[in-house]
Amino acid sequence: MSSLLDALQSKALAELASIADLKNLEDWRILYLGKKSQLNQALRSLSSLSIEERRQMGAQANQLKALLESSLEDKKKTLQQAQLTGTKQEYFDITLPGRPLTLGRLHPVTQTIREICSIFSGLGFQVVEGPEVEWDYYNFESLNIPPGHPARDMWSTFWMDVSPRWSGPVSQGHLPAQASPMLLRTHTSPMQTRVMEKTKPPVRVVIPGKVYRYEATDATHESQFHQVEGLAVDEGITLADLKGTLYEFARRFFGSDRKARFRCDYFPFVEPGVEMAIDCWVCKGAGCRLCGQSGWIEILGAGMVHPHVLERVGYDSSKYTGFAFGMGVERMPMLKNGIDDIRHFFTNDLRFLRQF
Numbered sequence: 001m002s003s004l005l006d007a008l009q010s011k012a013l014a015e016l017a018s019i020a021d022l023k024n025l026e027d028w029r030i031l032y033l034g035k036k037s038q039l040n041q042a043l044r045s046l047s048s049l050s051i052e053e054r055r056q057m058g059a060q061a062n063q064l065k066a067l068l069e070s071s072l073e074d075k076k077k078t079l080q081q082a083q084l085t086g087t088k089q090e091y092f093d094i095t096l097p098g099r100p101l102t103l104g105r106l107h108p109v110t111q112t113i114r115e116i117c118s119i120f121s122g123l124g125f126q127v128v129e130g131p132e133v134e135w136d137y138y139n140f141e142s143l144n145i146p147p148g149h150p151a152r153d154m155w156s157t158f159w160m161d162v163s164p165r166w167s168g169p170v171s172q173g174h175l176p177a178q179a180s181p182m183l184l185r186t187h188t189s190p191m192q193t194r195v196m197e198k199t200k201p202p203v204r205v206v207i208p209g210k211v212y213r214y215e216a217t218d219a220t221h222e223s224q225f226h227q228v229e230g231l232a233v234d235e236g237i238t239l240a241d242l243k244g245t246l247y248e249f250a251r252r253f254f255g256s257d258r259k260a261r262f263r264c265d266y267f268p269f270v271e272p273g274v275e276m277a278i279d280c281w282v283c284k285g286a287g288c289r290l291c292g293q294s295g296w297i298e299i300l301g302a303g304m305v306h307p308h309v310l311e312r313v314g315y316d317s318s319k320y321t322g323f324a325f326g327m328g329v330e331r332m333p334m335l336k337n338g339i340d341d342i343r344h345f346f347t348n349d350l351r352f353l354r355q356f
């Protein structure tokens with residue numbers, strides 16, 4: 001019996017020494033210390049021995065059990081340690097940094113709107129927003145574009161499929177705005193009228209928002225895009241105020257070395273109307289493909305608010321004058337960062353969006 005226990009001891013310890021992972025260690029424990037182990041059977045069979053033998057064998061078997069148990073514990077500690085510090089093949093590196101959470105960010109269009117608005121806030125303008133589904137009255141009529149006026153051709157429009165119905169009062173033969181058809185606004189200019197209807201001069205507002213045009217999509221045209229409108233009305237406002245304000249905006253947004261150019265343009269709701277261009281960022285004015293060899297890139301339309309627009313909201317046009325402007329938002333980062341296709345903004349490709 002004693003030689004059996006000796007053999008068991010050397011076999012068990014030799015096998016233990018070669019174990020390299022916790023799974024095999026558990027198998028070893030079951031084999032040598034489990035209920036059906038040889039050692040356990042030896043302990044159970046002690047009763048069949050004489051008292052003398054029993055005492056001797058019992059002591060030896062218990063010693064062996066204690067030795068195997070403590071060797072098991074030691075081995076377990078060594079393996080766990082190796083697992084934590086990564087010194088063994090099967091390891092868990094506790095020093096590895098966790099996976100970072102992906103942080104969202106603002107869409108480049110939102111970033112641009114905020115940048116534009118914050119520049120104008122710094123110049124004393126308030127920021128207001130307005131409805132995207134608009135009455136014909138605000139989008140066109142209040143801006144000197146009556147039905148049938150050829151200027152309507154400047155805007156291709158999404159009309160709402162509701163025929164105008166009005167059962168309310170008709171004052172002096174004029175139907176109210178709410179009796180006109182509805183459309184997705186083609187520009188943010190209807191907010192000029194809405195703001196002036198609700199406030200007395202002085203007015204200084206910028207209006208960011210979505211606008212819609214029934215248009216074939218290509219690299220520079222989308223049927224949905226964003227504009228920022230501006231309006232300033234007060235006593236004694238002149239074209240010089242318009243130019244000074246927009247020059248300052250261009251310098252703050254596009255850089256202090258930017259040159260700007262104003263030329264005559266036509267919008268029914270301003271008189272005179274202008275378009276503003278900045279010198280091309282690629283060729284610095286020399287002429288290239290981006291600027292169509294002209295050296296200039298048009299960035300916005302503007303002008304002095306037409307007296308009829310002021311009178312229509314009840315402002316005295318002999319006392320008050322004002323300027324208004326409207327710029328396309330997507331165009332700004334396109335020009336600033338050399339983005340060649342407006343559709344990138346709306347396809348939600350993270351490889352594009354992550355660059356901002």
Ligand code: PHE
Pocket residue numbers: 186187188189229267270301302303324325326327
């Ligand atoms: N609303 C015009 C457009 O969409 C831009 C504009 C705004 C022009 C204000 C003059 C004054 O093209």
